Amino acid sequence: MNWLETVRAGLEAVRAHRMRSILTMLGIVIGIASVILTVGFGQGAQQEVQDEIDALGSNLLIVSPGSSTDSGGVRGGFGSATTLTLDDASAIADERVVPDAERVAATTSTSAAVSAGTTNWTTSVVGTTPSWLGVRTRELDSGRFFTQAELEQGADVVVLGPDTATELFAVGNPVGQTVSISGRQLTVIGVLDSSGASSTGTSEDDQAVVPISTAKSLTGSTNSSVSTIYVEATSVETLSAAYQEVQSLLLTRHGVTATDADFSIATQDSLVETANSTNETLTVLLTGVAAISLLVGGVGVMNIMLVSVTERIREIGLRKALGATPRVIGRQFLVEASMLGLAGGVAGVLVGVVGAWVLPAVIDQPVTLSALATGAALATSLALGLGFGVYPASRAARLTPIDALRSE
Amino acid sequence: MIIELDGIRKTYRSGSIEFEALCGIDVGIDEGEFVAVVGPSGSGKSTLMNILGCLDNPTEGSYLLAGEDVSAMSETQLAEVRNKQIGFVFQQFNLLSSLPAWRNVELPLIYAGVPRAERRERAVRALERVGLGDRVDNRPGELSGGQQQRVAVARALVTEPAMILADEPTGNLDSRSTADVLGLLDELHTAGRTIVLITHEHDVAARAGRRLTISDGRVSA
Numbered sequence: 001m002n003w004l005e006t007v008r009a010g011l012e013a014v015r016a017h018r019m020r021s022i023l024t025m026l027g028i029v030i031g032i033a034s035v036i037l038t039v040g041f042g043q044g045a046q047q048e049v050q051d052e053i054d055a056l057g058s059n060l061l062i063v064s065p066g067s068s069t070d071s072g073g074v075r076g077g078f079g080s081a082t083t084l085t086l087d088d089a090s091a092i093a094d095e096r097v098v099p100d101a102e103r104v105a106a107t108t109s110t111s112a113a114v115s116a117g118t119t120n121w122t123t124s125v126v127g128t129t130p131s132w133l134g135v136r137t138r139e140l141d142s143g144r145f146f147t148q149a150e151l152e153q154g155a156d157v158v159v160l161g162p163d164t165a166t167e168l169f170a171v172g173n174p175v176g177q178t179v180s181i182s183g184r185q186l187t188v189i190g191v192l193d194s195s196g197a198s199s200t201g202t203s204e205d206d207q208a209v210v211p212i213s214t215a216k217s218l219t220g221s222t223n224s225s226v227s228t229i230y231v232e233a234t235s236v237e238t239l240s241a242a243y244q245e246v247q248s249l250l251l252t253r254h255g256v257t258a259t260d261a262d263f264s265i266a267t268q269d270s271l272v273e274t275a276n277s278t279n280e281t282l283t284v285l286l287t288g289v290a291a292i293s294l295l296v297g298g299v300g301v302m303n304i305m306l307v308s309v310t311e312r313i314r315e316i317g318l319r320k321a322l323g324a325t326p327r328v329i330g331r332q333f334l335v336e337a338s339m340l341g342l343a344g345g346v347a348g349v350l351v352g353v354v355g356a357w358v359l360p361a362v363i364d365q366p367v368t369l370s371a372l373a374t375g376a377a378l379a380t381s382l383a384l385g386l387g388f389g390v391y392p393a394s395r396a397a398r399l400t401p402i403d404a405l406r407s408e
Numbered sequence: 409m410i411i412e413l414d415g416i417r418k419t420y421r422s423g424s425i426e427f428e429a430l431c432g433i434d435v436g437i438d439e440g441e442f443v444a445v446v447g448p449s450g451s452g453k454s455t456l457m458n459i460l461g462c463l464d465n466p467t468e469g470s471y472l473l474a475g476e477d478v479s480a481m482s483e484t485q486l487a488e489v490r491n492k493q494i495g496f497v498f499q500q501f502n503l504l505s506s507l508p509a510w511r512n513v514e515l516p517l518i519y520a521g522v523p524r525a526e527r528r529e530r531a532v533r534a535l536e537r538v539g540l541g542d543r544v545d546n547r548p549g550e551l552s553g554g555q556q557q558r559v560a561v562a563r564a565l566v567t568e569p570a571m572i573l574a575d576e577p578t579g580n581l582d583s584r585s586t587a588d589v590l591g592l593l594d595e596l597h598t599a600g601r602t603i604v605l606i607t608h609e610h611d612v613a614a615r616a617g618r619r620l621t622i623s624d625g626r627v628s629a
């Protein structure tokens with residue numbers, strides 16, 4: 001009996017108990033679909049963070065207040081400490097002290113309501129310097145960015161992110177219009193181009209950028225603390241030199257040692273790493289849960305195959321009497337179990353693909369399907385069927401023909 | 409001699425209780441013989457038949473089938489012997505209810521490695537031979553008892569085995585069907601096959617060339 005015949009006979013047996021086969025496969029279907037979706041979620045989230053960080057530029061240093069040791073997370077330091085000041089930023093901008101820095105942009109950030117006519121929109125109001133545009137590698141969609149002169153006089157001007165502009169001015173060109181923030185009238189002088197980060201709704205495209213002096217007076221703040229200093233190195237190669245220079249400068253200025261630094265410096269790479277490690281932990285956890293459900297599915301296959309051996313014991317006896325060897329009988333049950341596993345796997349992949357297509361719309365989370373995960377899931381389902389089919393198959397193979405024939 | 413039994417014993421063991429169903433059988437059967445095995449219920453006829461058919465192993469003694477020692481064979485070799493040399497007809501028909509008649513008949517050919525197209529052809533021919541040429545696609549449930557047993561006979565002869573073993577093949581049949589099945593066995597015997605037939609009925613046994621009477625696990629006459 002060759003393999004083709006064995007597979008054909010297996011298909012017949014699976015079809016003969018259609019309902020039971022479907023229920024048996026269900027465990028595998030759920031397991032495979034959840035593995036594919038959890039891996040997809042993990043990769044989707046990773047991709048999202050990656051895109052956002054990529055948009056930062058690869059030769060950028062991000063200096064935040066607060067130490068990295070006590071804040072832990074990527075953005076934990078933001079706004080939670082006031083140890084960085086405008087003077088720090090100007091010191092870094094000094095070419096003699098930090099020769100490897102190309103440009104420096106200090107920013108403050110607060111959340112505020114912006115209104116245009118009767119339309120209100122809450123967004124983050126970023127105060128910064130004219131160098132911000134270049135440092136953050138942003139482009140303007142229309143209008144212009146503010147100038148050094150406007151920065152020095154604290155001019156009433158604002159540059160809107162593309163999403164913010166759309167929210168506030170559904171029709172017409174926002175440039176030249178007036179918006180009001182905290183009761184103060186500001187003229188829109190430009191609109192930013194999209195940052196290019198893949199997903200919609202990232203803060204990069206929804207913000208109102210004003211001169212930092214204007215931002216200070218908007219919030220009524222008299223101190224000179226800033227929430228982030230962006231330092232652009234002259235090139236990717238000089239990034240680590242710039243890192244050293246900025247670090248030693250700030251340590252000296254703040255009179256602290258590296259161990260109790262009151263600021264932290266991140267690079268694009270370090271941000272990606274931190275973000276990925278959090279994501280990975282979650283993905284591993286979820287995949288573990290999915291793997292357990294797969295295992296349960298496998299046990300289900302074994303259970304049904306054992307039932308099937310018992311139920312078909314007379315048939316097995318007859319087939320042996322007619323010349324079926326133990327190997328042929330064993331193979332028959334093994335093929336049947338693998339087919340249950342594989343069919344469950346294929347159905348699971350289908351459910352996973354449909355889920356990956358439907359779910360992002362429902363829960364607003366991207367899902368990236370990976371060919372590798374899908375292939376691995378299919379291989380796993382086949383292996384599960386095979387693995388859990390071995391015991392029932394060997395039981396069937398070992399039955400002596402007379403015992404099998406005689407049983408009722 | 410196709411069958412040579414020498415000192416065959418079979419002891420059934422269930423827990424601590426032992427029961428000797430066959431206590432030393434010495435029998436030889438020539439090729440082409442038609443032998444009827446008779447004897448009271450519980451005398452060990454079926455036990456003997458299972459050993460002859462290589463479905464069960466004797467506890468003691470030697471069994472030469474066509475000159476080969478069966479007791480030394482592995483389960484895989486035994487399967488091949490059953491497939492090539494022996495055709496079985498059981499009292500309970502033992503057909504697979506989910507398969508149409510021709511698929512039941514083709515089963516031994518599958519294990520003999522016969523290609524698919526040829527199998528169907530041979531199965532249909534065997535069914536025609538037992539007078540069921542118009543029933544090849546019917547499932548066992550759609551056939552009468554006599555017809556089912558004729559399907560079983562077709563299955564036993566489809567591989568052209570040297571020997572046919574029939575354990576009370578007419579036990580569940582009326583006189584008309586009994587005559588049909590016995591007629592078929594007669595035909596096979598005439599064609600040169602060795603037939604071993606177990607039966608209770610004397611008129612059935614009368615057809616055979618030789619009668620082997622078993623009582624209490626021994627050949628008595």
Ligand SMILES: Nc1ncnc2c1ncn2[C@@H]1O[C@H](COP(=O)(O)OP(=O)(O)OP(=O)(O)O)[C@@H](O)[C@H]1O
Pocket residue numbers: 420421422427429447448449450451452453454455456
């Ligand atoms: N698996 C078994 N375990 C224990 N005892 C058994 C087993 N099979 C058969 N026997 C016993 O062996 C004896 C012979 O049984 P066997 O089936 O060979 O009888 P038989 O001659 O075919 O009877 P019948 O004409 O009623 O079919 C019986 O007493 C039976 O109880």
Ligand SMILES: [Mg+2]
Pocket residue numbers: 453454455
């Ligand atoms: Mg009997």
